[in-house]
Amino acid sequence: MKYEAVIGLEVHVQIKTQSKMFTRVGAGYGQPANTLTDPVVLALPGVLPVMNKAALDAIIKAGLLLGCDIAPVCKWDRKNYFYPDSPKNYQISQYDQPICLNGAVEIELPGSARNIQGEHKSIALTRIHLEEDVGKLNHEAFDSLVDYNRAGTPLMEIVSEPVIKSAEEAYACLTSLRATIIYGGISDCDMEKGQLRCDANISIRPVGETKLGTKVELKNLNSISFVRDGIAHEIKRQIAVVESGGTIVQETRDYDGMTGTSQSLRSKEMAHDYRYFPDPDLMPVKVDVAWKARIQAECPELPFAKQTRFQSDYGLPYTLTSVLVWDKALADYFEEAAKLAGPGKAQAVGNWIVNDLQRELGAAKLDLGDSKVRPAHIAELVNLIAAGTLLSNAAKEVFIDMAATGETPSAIVAKKGLAVAPTDTAELEGWCRDAIAANAKSVAEFKAGKESAINGLKGPIMKASKGKANPKLVDETLRRLLSIS
Amino acid sequence: MSHAAMSSELFNKTIVELAELLAAKTITSVELTQAVIDRTQSVEERVKAFNSFDAAAALAQAAASDARRAAGQSLGALDGIPIGIKDVIAVTGQPLTASSKMLANFVSPYDATVTQKLKKAGAIIWGRLNLDEFAMGSSTENSAFHTTRNPYNLDCVPGGSSGGSAAALAAGEAIATLGSDTGGSIRQPAALCNVVGLKPTYGLVSRFGLIAFASSLDQIGPFNRTVEDAAITLQAIAGYDENDSTSVKVEIPDYRAALKTKKGPWRIGISKEYFGEGLDPEVAAAVEKAVSFYEKMGCVIKNVSLPHTEYGVGVYYIIATAECSSNLSRYDGIRYGHRSADAKDIVDLYYKSRAEGFGPEVKRRIILGTYVLSSGYYDAYYLRAQKVRTLIRQDFLNAYNEVDAIITPTTPTPAFKRGAKADPLAMYLCDVYTIGVNLAGLPGISVPCGFSSSGLPIGMQLIGQPFKEADLLAIANAYDSAHDWAKRTPNL
Structure with missing residues (x-):
């Protein structure tokens, strides 16, 4: 039986802003641990978030570049879950009203040869929403340390429709998406610095089947080629499971790009109930026509x-x-x-x-x-x-x-002294006459009709001119002199 | 009884009186602050209003105030006045405990916006006042540290959650105090302790630096001895704050001046929904006497209908608990606060730290709030509660087409005995008259209006229109300035 893959991407991109999503402290990479923090980042008792308008500008720009519909209101929700990298134990995010809806990423598939343009295709997007990044856990031998420098960095989550058919398409999609975001000055998208992170939802089904198969979420695809390799590997794995009579389990798998293998992280039963509700600390922000027009004017x-x-x-x-x-x-x-x-x-x-x-x-x-x-x-x-x-x-x-x-x-x-000889032909003619005089054999051959024999004369001329003789003039002069001699 | 004698003491005077004495250099702020410290040290063992106080820091501020005044640079009526702060409002370098074991050792590295504003007005930031843990309760019995007593009867509760703020002021342990009000937590203890308590319009006073209980309901407000003092204190703390996205950009009028310029007569509403079953007859009688006062001064008294009032408590305990379940997630033992000593892994650390750090009422509300936000229940509880909340607000706004303010009892009964309301539901009903104001985001003020036959204070509530605190204070002042209930200080 032949199988086809159905793939959807979830891409997280850190927005390049001076300060964090909901507080003034600076955002950045590579600073000493826990120096990019303040009472808001650390979720001390009593603090409140205040929205970074530059981050909203940036995501609206991303939405406009990708042809999304921009929501008239930017609304904030809380996503509740406990984990030490999340200081409030809830993440401020957007649940039912993302700021950007629909839109698409234009991709080019590989052409039949390197110099031939490939087929263009449009990968539909579901949504793009704005949220805040979490901190980073560093696991030591007997304990884990948390660095909150990354916590609160503006982050946009871009979700594609499940319309990607192959690892190559996913690769092309991510490449194009990254270029678009870099073009917009929205992020540097450096995957090594975690500025762009990609998860893929992958399922397979027999060709001709319209129902979606059970999906597996592949995480830690931390370079663009790992995205391609990881998806290709997962498609093969799923086909092998089905062909050997097994069934695909809905789960999250971790791809290791160095070894080209994946392992299960958690199954669906452990899925969270995030208890989303509108964040009462943040007022919805109106995005009017003038605002959108201002951003549109900045779109490259x-x-x-x-x-x-x-x-x-x-x-x-x-x-x-x-x-x-x-x-x-x-x-x-x-x-x-x-x-x-x-x-x-x-x-x-x-x-x-x-x-x-x-x-x-x-x-x-x-x-x-x-x-x-x-x-x-x-x-x-x-x-x-x-x-x-x-x-x-x-x-x-x-x-x-x-x-x-x-x-x-x-x-x-x-x-x-690399300029070609002057077009004044006296010196050149001298070199040519010397060459003709010194190479009787080539002259005879040329006159007998062997066209290439003229090259035997050019070598000595170039040598004599130290490479500065204009080849076109040399050729013309030689022919003129040979025809009259 | 020696009420008259006690009233002459510095610690029982109003801001207005003390500001005059300070301005005339009859007293210094150091003398005043020392008098408050001495009073606190003499009665605190019985009242237990404070979680902590820093006498040295207060005296240092007082000395600075005196120096300003000597240099002719006084900052106004609050300069040199000791103001106690509910222990949910951040003060740099001072404990911030929320009366919870969870934060028993937490010291704030930053100031709340209201703290900053009081400092700018020259006020002496005085002690940390007890409350029901995380402001959840109506008696301060839910404090993890100790129960505050009602100064008028030490066997009774002072109300809550800002019980420490009300009791300290009534007992002369501060000249004014700040509290916070989520469902009645300023007005209810004010009524029970014979002081004025104002809950401003949601968005008038910054919440930055206030430990959140229910973000969409919480509001900081002052406790004072008179409505005029409330106007002065509100003036200092009101106003838009860029650190609080829910604070509102509105013009702040001169509240104290408005007491003189706004003279009525007003149209005052009475709603039968606030005079029904469960209302103590002595409370009802006292409020009705206040209504008669307004009528006699020429006000029009009108019946108004607030038909969704009965859903207030139910709606409140869905919205408030939902928000608190999320707001209190940050207390996890990871970055600060109580951390269990014997956790074996991260999940165990969460379970044990929170199980050990939170008291029973806080846990009850977190569990309830977690439940109402759960997948599958959200629409039936939280979303529906929000819709009813809108109806409750609409009830009030409709009434304000006909009246300028609404008068109600603040509480169904005067102060009750400690331990009398062991059933959480009975405790929740203490706030039946105050909750609607928070749900609707309106300003409300409790003003002393009498005493029960057993000598316990009674308060009436005036509910105003959004951001019309100037009118509300003027209406309240008309009554307050004509009565001297607050002069009847407790016999401690």
């Missing part, structure tokens, strides 16, 4: 729209756009360089960025912003080549120097 162009535009406006091939548009900084860098370089140079600019610059950044482990190569450098480099002043091989050398020193291409060309 998203990767897929940018890709289409880069293809049509700059004539870039798919392979270049598929690298450039997923990193907003890189895409912005490209546009700046392309504009500075002028019309008709965009593809050359794109090639330098995608190939040489990316490689340089990778080798030096640099962020784009830290590179000494600026968009103006790339534009100038491309123009020197186009003008025939600089040859490709020499240009590579210029680039490496530029990355190390941050000097302009023309300064490096001058410093290293």
Whole structure:
């Protein structure tokens, strides 16, 4: 029997704000334990929450970027459960009226080849709601320590409909979602820092069946490739269970990306009754049309729209756009360089960025912003080549120097004497005549009709010119001299 | 009896009287504060109103007040006046226990907003006053530490939950006090102890720094010897606070000035729902005499209908317990508060710490509240209670189309004997006349209006319109300034 998978994602994203969700103390990562706390974070007797408006702005932006309906009112509920990482033993969250409803993540499935655009698909979202993050437990040998630095950090929970069909689709969905959120400046989505965390609900059913199978929740998918691998593993596991005559148990499983295995954390019987009710400490906040319009005005162009535009406006091939548009900084860098370089140079600019610059950044482990190569450098480099002043091989050398020193291409060309020979042909003609005189055999072969024999003459000329001779001029001059000799 | 003699004592004077003496430099704040400390040390063994007090800290504040005054920088009527604080309101560096074993050793690292405001007004932040544990009760018998006595009869309760606040003021152990009122916890003990108790409109006074019992009902308010003192104290603590999202941005009028400018006559409502079965005839008679007073001064007395009154207690014990079950979750023995010494794992730690740290009434309410919020019961209890709550509020708002205020007894009976109400339900009915005000979010004030034949105080309640404390205080003051029940101090 053939099976198909049905997958829904639950993605938690920390919102990048100065302060926490319901108090003024700073939000951040990597600080000494329990230094990002105050009476509100620690839930001391008598404290009250006050909503961080910047966090609400950010989630509205996420909702608008993902095409969600924005609720007219932001309402707060309490989710009650006891756990030491939750200082109040309830989490302020949104239950029956999430701030964002519906919406979708646009994804691109892998194409038939690397240079061919894949099929686009829309993954429907159920909701996005705002809540507060919990602290962190550090388990020692005989006791557990709690660090409340993370507690109270604004957190949005994005829930997809169960419409994802494969691990690849889930991977594409998360990639696109992450790019959208980073584009919006909503979060850095660094999974290593826990800024983005993903759980997946996975079930299988025979192809053709319309009823959903029993779902298993997979947790701790703490890198994007673990999401893909974990889901693929879970689908295989479920098929194996069913095919060997077993039944799927509704449970939560923990995926270990290092070993590629999963184990059961808890079964459905242990599910909580969270006793949700409206938080009486927080008034509902009205989100009016003007508010939404203000946020809408801050919404950037998203990767897929940018890709289409880069293809049509700059004539870039798919392979270049598929690298450039997923990193907003890189895409912005490209546009700046392309504009500075002028019309008709965009593809050359794109090639330098995608190939040489990316490689340089990778080798030096640099962020784009830290590179000494600026968009103006790339534009100038491309123009020197186009003008025939600089040859490709020499240009590579210029680039490496530029990355190390941050000097302009023309300064490096001058410093290293890399400019091609002047178009004044006297010197060039001299080199050509010397080559013809010294290579009788090649001359004879060429005159006998062996076209490639002319290359035998070019080598010595380039050597004599120390690589500065313009190959096009060399070729023309040689042919002219050979035809009259 | 030596009432007259005692009234001349500094510790029995009003804020208004003392402010004049301080301003005239007839007395200093240090002398006044010392008189209150001495009085406390002489009667506290019998009254047991305090959980703790810090005489040195109070005297240091008093010295600072005197220095301000000497420099011509007095902060106003409250500057130098010792005010006792219910032990659910945070004061930096002082214990904050909620009269619970759970917080027996907790010291607050921060000030409540009202504490800050009183300090800014120059008040001397005086001792920590006893209450029913976590403000749950009507007699202070639920305090984990000790039961406060009614100064007018030491065998009787002072009411609750702010029993310590009412008893301390009545006994001359403070010049004013703060309490909190969730279902009557200021007004009921005020009535039982012959003092004025004001519960402001929900949202007028910041709750930041008030240990939460039921967030949508809790409100801080003052206990005073006169309505005029209440106006002065309210002035200092009222106002929007950015730390409390439920506090409301409203213009704060000059309450004390309003007592003189607002002269009536008013339209005063009486509701039969507040004069029914269970009302002690002596209480009824005293309130009816107060009604006659208003009638004689030219007020129009009108019957108003509050048909949903009978559901008040039921609705209250669903909403209040639901909220408290969640609010009290934070007391888990992890970060602060009582932690069981012999827990073997995290679940055991929760069970044992909370079982040992909370008293029976608190546990009863947490269990009830947890139940009404449970999946499958939420709609039938909590949601329905919220709907009835809206109807109760609507009853009042309808009545206010016809009247300016409503007059009721504060309590069905005068103070009862300690241990007399062992049945929790009987205790809950002590608040039958005060609960509706909290559910509707309205201001209510209890004003002394007589004594029973056995010498126990009786209070009447005036219920006002939202954020119209100025009118409510003026109406209450018309009666209060014409009577001197509060001058009848207890014989301790």
